[in-house]
Amino acid sequence: MKDSITLDQVKELYEFLQGNNPDSILMGKRNHPKMNYEKAYNVIWFLQEHLRVLPSSFEKCSICANLYDRASEGHYNDEKYPGKFYCTWCDHLAPEDSFED
Numbered sequence: 001m002k003d004s005i006t007l008d009q010v011k012e013l014y015e016f017l018q019g020n021n022p023d024s025i026l027m028g029k030r031n032h033p034k035m036n037y038e039k040a041y042n043v044i045w046f047l048q049e050h051l052r053v054l055p056s057s058f059e060k061c062s063i064c065a066n067l068y069d070r071a072s073e074g075h076y077n078d079e080k081y082p083g084k085f086y087c088t089w090c091d092h093l094a095p096e097d098s099f100e101d
C-alpha cells in the first residue's frame with residue numbers, strides 16, 4: 001500500500017470524478033468524468049477495498065457526503081449503525097446512542 005497518498009489528494013480525485021477538474025489539469029471539458037457523488041465514492045471504495053491502493057480510513061460522511069479520515073476525526077459505531085459515518089462537522093447529527101462511553 002502506498003501510504004503517501006493524502007486525504008486532500010483523494011478529495012481531489014473525488015471532485016475530479018464529479019466533473020470538478022483541478023486547474024492544473026488540462027483536459028477537454030467533453031472528456032471530464034461527470035459522476036454523482038455516490039458513483040464517485042464507489043470508485044474510491046474500489047481503490048481502497050479491492051485494489052488496496054488508498055487508505056481504508058478515508059470515509060464519506062453519511063450526512064454531508066464530504067470525505068474525511070475516520071482515523072483522526074468524526075466517528076462511527078459499526079455495531080449499532082453499520083455503514084453510518086459522521087465527519088467532525090456532522091458529529092452533532094449522529095444518534096445519541098451511537099457514541100461509545
Ligand SMILES: [Zn+2]
Binds near residue numbers: 062063087
Ligand atoms: Zn459531514
